Amino acid sequence: MTALAHSTLDTVTARGPISEAVLGRLRGHADTAPADAARAALPAVVDAIRDDDVQLALFLLYASSYGSLPGLDPELEWDAELIAARRILEESFEAALRAQVPQPESPEPTVDAVGRALFSLAAADTGPSLSRYVAKKATREQIPEMFIQRSIYTLREADPHSWAIPRLHGRAKAALVEIQADEYGGGRPDRVHAAIFARAMRGMGLDDTYGAYVDDVPAITFASHNLMSMFGLNRRLVGAIVGHLAAYEMTSSIPCRLYADGLRRLGYPEAVTDYFDEHVEADAVHEQIAGRDLAGALAEDHPELLDDIMFGASACLTVDGWMGGHVLDAWQRGESSLRTGALA
Structure with a gap:
């Protein structure tokens, strides 16, 4: 390797x-x-x-x-x-x-209605599951590819969504800051989520330098990250970045448990599983804050952003589904999901 x-x-x-x-x-x-x-x-x-x-x-x-x-x-x-x-x-x-990307039907612009709509949208995302494959079938040869694919976003975890902080006000801003404070370790540099992922990459013998594998990942992996960056950097798309974060948090906890189970099945140490274990509990809390206190409050305060909130959530689920599907399809064909021989 x-x-x-x-x-x-x-x-x-x-x-x-x-x-x-x-x-x-x-x-x-x-x-x-x-x-x-x-x-x-x-x-x-x-x-x-x-x-x-x-x-x-x-x-x-x-x-x-x-x-x-x-x-x-x-x-x-x-x-x-x-x-x-x-x-x-x-x-x-x-x-x-x-x-x-499908545009979901928009609910009434209330905290409760938007929260329920977002949870329903996330629950309806029943496509092929990379996390279930990792839990039960992935090999030690495939796991490093998963880390390389994830590194494009996860070594910068939370940064794209943080662009929204100065663009929000009141309760929506407070909710986003609450989530992001956890993402950045709550004042503990060693618990910054990107840093935990970097340790996991080092534990697998991979380069944790950001961008180390730029030449190896396919377009759809960039698209998943670029989607967040575009939503976050364009003020007119603030609703979309909020919806994206809500969907991301709502679909993180259970998959992270499955990823951790798969890594333990293959004998990886705690230094490698720690990142996923951290997200099982953290994102179970974050999904409630993101769906109701962040997205729901923003829609209630700014109903004109509701359609983009729902679009951002749908885009998160759809594009990340395409990315996961690319990896899963390649593995099921017995092929690498990477463009070049990064692990050759």
């Missing part, structure tokens, strides 16, 4: 003309303006959600805002060319999401 895949901005490989132009601009030597590259290439893109070039380019553009990859120049965070390219790509990505 290749334990260290340590990456910097200079080692990321472009997947087409858009990501090539974005990488060039971020590295300080672009031959083509990223916005021009996006305008030229997008007409030929069949599905922006699953297009490697589009999703890698968006991931890199959002990484500039997070400062998450080594080698990113902070002076380029608000570079006009990069922001123009991001807006063009976001329009294409959002249009594809609106076309492919």
Whole structure:
């Protein structure tokens, strides 16, 4: 197994003309303006959600805002060319999401009605379960792939949703801060959820540097993370990021128990299972806060955001379902879910 895949901005490989132009601009030597590259290439893109070039380019553009990859120049965070390219790509990505993600019926804009609607939506998500497969069938060869796929979001866990904090007010803001405080360890650096996941990756002999496996994950993995970043970074989509978090928390506790059960079945130590064990109890509490105190209160205070709250929840369930389905389908075919031989 290749334990260290340590990456910097200079080692990321472009997947087409858009990501090539974005990488060039971020590295300080672009031959083509990223916005021009996006305008030229997008007409030929069949599905922006699953297009490697589009999703890698968006991931890199959002990484500039997070400062998450080594080698990113902070002076380029608000570079006009990069922001123009991001807006063009976001329009294409959002249009594809609106076309492919079901828009649930919106309930009455009350705390109780929205909470019940979100719990019902999450309960109706009965597609193929990666967590059940891990609990009962996954092999020790497959488990590292699961960690690599999850690392794109989980090593930055909670950060996309935190963009919403300054955009909320009153009880919705208080509810989000309550959830995020737990995500960031409640004042204990060693219990920050991203840090717990990083320890688990190290315990498996994997590189816990953020972005170490950028070249290995498919477009749909980027899409799951880019979805959150787009919702969080665009103030007009604050309802969607709130709905996304509600659905995410509502579908976390039981799967995390199954993941932990599968890891113990395969003999992994507590250092590896700790992340999932932590979420069994924490997310059982968070789902109530997110569904009612956060999403329900926001809808009650701002009924005009209700449709986007429901859309954000549906997008979370749908896109994460596509990502999990990609991994599960590959494993059931006896293949790797990764693009390249990361674990060869």
